[in-house]
Amino acid sequence: MSVVIEPLTLDSVEKLPRHTRKCVFWEMDPGTADAANLLDPEFEKEAWLSMVLLEWGTCGQLATVGGRPAGSALYAPPRTVPRAASFPTSPVGSDAVLLTSIRLEPLATEFDMATDLVRAVVTDLVRRGVRAVEAFGIRRDGVSGPSRVTKTPCGDEYCMIDAGFLEEFGFELVAPHARYPRFRLELDRDHEWKTDVEAALDQLLQSAALEMITGDQTTSAALR
Template structure:
């Protein structure tokens, strides 16, 4: 099987996986999401958000394909375009970072391979654009910690309730919950992210893009492939008539 990753475009929004097209966990203001009338068409809301970010900021997504079948996607943007990013106990995102919000691999494809390739493509795009870092709010699905440090976060539980509550009533229809719409923290650490704001449930992680963090060779290889693909090959003729 051959896996390829290409940037999301305005005329290619229908290439997104079904869940991603309907999920507005990150994109809608929680106060708006709580209003079922305003939240009646998540596909429209998602496409409107993507279109706005692409027109104002540029590329904000990568789509993976395996043998021309959609295998996954990654979405990222300035944190100012992501209303829910302000609600986490580990907020805010660093001012020099772009926020990775979505990293999804589709069944039955190799989740680890697809996700790894998507992160490669995101990093290559952001390095080309001069971005210093990529951050993400990870989720840990293990048992709650009993450490004194985590218990001492006074408003943590209230913040977590605000993160999840606006979409809970519509979860059956849209499947938008922290568990389905956030990136596993362990995976983020596996691909080079480091925890910069610790939390037992929602740590914030960061990947530096201006240092040798292990992605350098992969990014350079990806850029070389892009340049090679862009070159126009002129056919050689013998000159005979």
């Protein structure tokens, strides 16, 4: 069964995990969050994604297995995330992008989808010259890991990344808190992702160079 990790686009929003597609925990101002049930959360989420994609570019990575939704990771500049200013460990560093969620469907349990999603986020941001990724973690009971699909309404318990998961992936604690610690992953340092990211970037550069050579050869042939 084929596993695909690809940048999120407006055309692929419908492939997001069900909860992620309708969750507006991060995208709505906390002061109006109680009114979310009076709105169309799926419309609100798509409107937010459209705004960020058009103004900033790629803001998510989508995982599918055999064409079916398997997981996602969403990230954006803190200024575009209303919830980002509401935590006791705010604000996010001015040079960082905020990783808001990593969510997996039950379909992803047999694959190392969490690692693939984090690697895709890091690769994209390194390519774009971003210096760091930050995330607000949550400390709660239970096994650490990315959020799993649930029918429970949006809230910090279900829509935030477990602190232990962030620590496992090399994020450093920069703002301690009993409930909402803030973590940071420097992208201009040596860390466990660097080799994989550099290899991915090398492949992109090689592909681009090959396309240029092929294009030049085709043009030369046409001129003869």
